[in-house]
Amino acid sequence: MSDSTKYPVRTDRAPVPVARFSQAVAKGGLLAVAGQMGFDPETGAPVGPGLAEQVHQSMRNLQTVLAEGGATFDDVIMVRVYLTDTDHFAEFNRLYDSWFENTPGGAYPARTTVYVGLPAGLLVEIDALAVIG
Amino acid sequence: MSDSTKYPVRTDRAPVPVARFSQAVAKGGLLAVAGQMGFDPETGAPVGPGLAEQVHQSMRNLQTVLAEGGATFDDVIMVRVYLTDTDHFAEFNRLYDSWFENTPGGAYPARTTVYVGLPAGLLVEIDALAVIG
Amino acid sequence: MSDSTKYPVRTDRAPVPVARFSQAVAKGGLLAVAGQMGFDPETGAPVGPGLAEQVHQSMRNLQTVLAEGGATFDDVIMVRVYLTDTDHFAEFNRLYDSWFENTPGGAYPARTTVYVGLPAGLLVEIDALAVIG
Numbered sequence: 001m002s003d004s005t006k007y008p009v010r011t012d013r014a015p016v017p018v019a020r021f022s023q024a025v026a027k028g029g030l031l032a033v034a035g036q037m038g039f040d041p042e043t044g045a046p047v048g049p050g051l052a053e054q055v056h057q058s059m060r061n062l063q064t065v066l067a068e069g070g071a072t073f074d075d076v077i078m079v080r081v082y083l084t085d086t087d088h089f090a091e092f093n094r095l096y097d098s099w100f101e102n103t104p105g106g107a108y109p110a111r112t113t114v115y116v117g118l119p120a121g122l123l124v125e126i127d128a129l130a131v132i133g
Numbered sequence: 134m135s136d137s138t139k140y141p142v143r144t145d146r147a148p149v150p151v152a153r154f155s156q157a158v159a160k161g162g163l164l165a166v167a168g169q170m171g172f173d174p175e176t177g178a179p180v181g182p183g184l185a186e187q188v189h190q191s192m193r194n195l196q197t198v199l200a201e202g203g204a205t206f207d208d209v210i211m212v213r214v215y216l217t218d219t220d221h222f223a224e225f226n227r228l229y230d231s232w233f234e235n236t237p238g239g240a241y242p243a244r245t246t247v248y249v250g251l252p253a254g255l256l257v258e259i260d261a262l263a264v265i266g
Numbered sequence: 267m268s269d270s271t272k273y274p275v276r277t278d279r280a281p282v283p284v285a286r287f288s289q290a291v292a293k294g295g296l297l298a299v300a301g302q303m304g305f306d307p308e309t310g311a312p313v314g315p316g317l318a319e320q321v322h323q324s325m326r327n328l329q330t331v332l333a334e335g336g337a338t339f340d341d342v343i344m345v346r347v348y349l350t351d352t353d354h355f356a357e358f359n360r361l362y363d364s365w366f367e368n369t370p371g372g373a374y375p376a377r378t379t380v381y382v383g384l385p386a387g388l389l390v391e392i393d394a395l396a397v398i399g
Contacts, residue, residue: 006340008373019359020366021377025343028295028397029161029390065382074139077158078165078262082380086252093152098300100153107141111154112168112260114215115250117381119352127378129344131161133137162294207272211298211395212293219385225284233286240274244287245301245393247348248383264294266270 007069014064016041023065029133031069033127035082036061037118051088051123053093058126063099065104066130074104075130081113082125089113092124137161140202148172156198162266164202166213168258169194170251184221184256188228192258196232199263207237208263214246216257222246225257246248270294273335280330281305289331291303293398297312298334301348301391302327303384317354317389320332321361329365332396340370341396355379358390 009024009031017023017034024033038047038054039061047057066072084086092113100108109128120127142157142164150167152157157166171180171187172194175251180190199205216225225246232243242261275290275297283289283300290299304313306328313323332338349358358379366374371392374396384391 006343006371006373006397008371010372011150017374017377019377020363020369020372020373020374021345022374023376025373025376027341027343028399030163030296030343030397032376034376035380072150077139077160077163079154079319079379082378082385085184086250089252097153101152105139105141106143106153106155107139108150108153108155110158110165110167110247111150111152112213112215112258113256114168117352119355124379125378127376129165131137131139131163133161153384163296208293210272210293210296219383222385230286236286238272238274239276239286239288240272240291241283241286241288243291243298243300243393244283244285244348245348245391247301247391262298263382264270264272265298266294 009069011068012060014041024069026069029131031071031130031132033062033065033125033128037122037125046121051091052095054123055092058124059099062128068078071130071132075132076109076128077131078129079109079111080127081111082116083113084115084118084123086115108117142194142198142202144201147174147194157202159202162264164204164263164265166195166198166261168260170255170258179254184199184224185228187256187262188225191257192232195259195261204263204265208265209242209261212242212244213260214244217248217251217256219248269285275331275335277334280307280327290335292335295397297337297396299328299331299394301393303388303391312387317357318361320389321358324390325365337396337398341398342375342394343397344395345375345377347377348367348382348394350383350384350389357388
């Protein structure tokens, strides 16, 4: 069956992986999207020092990779958010919520948010699991 | 097909999300449950300063959200545990294990445990992925 | 249907869980693999202080558990990597990439890498979600 084949997503319109992993991969009706950070896909550099720029770029990258895999945020069931500072939580939520203003039926993805370390200057990483079958 | 629709879980008997995410969402036979912490759904406040109270409340919240989505711990394939102190590991395992005393065939979910930062006073966050299809 | 049953993986050739979780569990065409660290399954002790030894042992343990569940790295859609030091990222990628030299069509799993705390002496934890249906 076609959905038992694994399809990688590759696009220059989102940050290119620096190791042997895919931006996303589809198999069996699932689309797993790699953690996205605030890198500008054109320059390869972080978009800016601020949380807002990094969150929106991370979400744009997620959206681009999802689209390349035939999905939208409406197909996402789980989002994992990795922040680096608990003081960012309230602002992060405002930024995040702006991406889900038009979700049909309020069927937002589930989400887990934890606070981790990231490479210097990076404030947020976000990944997603979508059902596209 | 019905399972290609995304169904959000909403219940007042578990902590209400503070942003645009669902307590859980079902699609394509999967039920993804958002990270649960030791919040009392009635008061919205943490249940207590101790690990035991917080772990049991987190697990109760998980169980409540799973149930609202038509699932039990027996349907869960993966649990992610976020602790804040490596010294909590042994006690956490004792508390966690008490929730799986009657798992049929010892078919416990897989689990990953890591140590992260959480908002002040919170010691544990737990999420789950269940297969309900 | 058979795939609605949950099948746990149990093997002595990978580290034995210290609590009520499975090394991996299959249900509904998915195989969720618990976080693997650099423990030698024969001795139960960490394989060595260095990153290289721990990464390769973690990957061997993952591979063993996947195999016991009827899967290979080619079936994995998502890998989660937990490192403890951002300075390990470049070396980690070299070690990780060596496990994916022969991936058909470059269909590597997606991956998220974050930096967390782990018990003393442990430098890396890796888990995986595979589609085997």
